[in-house]
Amino acid sequence: SGWWKAVEPAPKDPILGVTEAFLADTDPNKVNVGVGAYRDDQGKPVVLQSVREAERRILGKENMEYLPMGGSVKMVEESIKLAYGENADVLKDKRVAAVQALSGTGACRLFAEFQKRFRPESQIYIPVPTWANHHNIWRDANVPQRTFHYYHPETRGLDFASLMDDVKNAPNGSFFLLHACAHNPTGVDPTEEQWKEISYQFKVKNHYPFFDMAYQGFASGDTDRDAKAIRIFLEDGHQIACAQSFAKNMGLYGQRVGCLSVICDDAKQAVAVKSQLQQIARPMYSNPPVHGALLVYSILSDPDLKALWHKEVKVMADRIIGMREALRGNLENLGSPLSWNHVTDQIGMFCYSGMTPEQVDRLTSEFHIYLTRNGRISMAGVTTGNVEYLANAIHEVTK
């Protein structure tokens, strides 16, 4: 007779469930290369110095008032400058409707709800593979999903030809989800030339580009370089939308700081669109949290803190690139019969190893190494201390 007796246990989240299993494991050699959260070479989480300095500066000065439904206007202004470039025309012309969001997830969800409300007949084309939660977000927003080719298993690279076929064959005016940089889970990004071709074809087809930029700065260490796809689409005159996250590039994971921006025809339309985004936020969470927004604003608006942050984000990116080289080198030194070039060709947080779910299961059961069953390795969890152990285990299950 219980009210909720029909409620079944939910399935484990394919990503966050890995962390739970890792934490439950008592083996001293256990390694977590599951969730995409940065760790230093000692395997410890990092709070950036720029963040600690920002905390010091706001200590005792922060109020506890409600933010507006659209969040911190000052933080949002800094955030879209980071995405679009300080001198972007769309900023000068005030054509960007932008609101603070609950990190990247919240920004994606706000857009999905906005898309459903104002383009009820639209669908969304999502790359294969993509971040697992993208499917949940557009499902819960009741936006029908289609897929488009992205990853090429044989080359472990981009299947550009098939991607372009799908872009050309989709109905005119289709919505596409694009990862701006550091594609999750494959680590495979289009080249600048390929982005230009994609942008051109989107013009021809009048497709709508929604960019999820969860790793700006984290991929190459350079925030402008990681925003290259967005800048190309802007130059070509596309009206894009962009979800930003400060979880990874500022290490503000649990502060839930992000931004959703939608480029409009003109300033008047941007005001209207922003007001509608706020209407969606109000019944969902009313208004976003203060603390993280103030940290982001403090860092991006202060030249010294911003310069320090740029240095720190490059240190994180460089450490990961170093671990890619180390992992590939160890695998090659072990005499692996497979090619591991993709470990260093891929970019950002993740290496899409190509291992099968069964091989992943063996890594976990025999070696206490935790990663998602699609073979994605969070390179941030690799250290000089565990890279040999990891390479040996991968070699054992793949040879």
Ligand SMILES: Cc1ncc(COP(=O)(O)O)c(CN[C@@](C)(CC(=O)O)C(=O)O)c1O
């Ligand atoms: C492409 C992409 N978009 C958005 C997000 C959302 O992050 P945020 O809401 O914390 O800003 C992630 C995080 N993906 C992680 C790093 C964590 C997760 O799954 O939530 C991952 O391990 O894939 C992501 O990889």
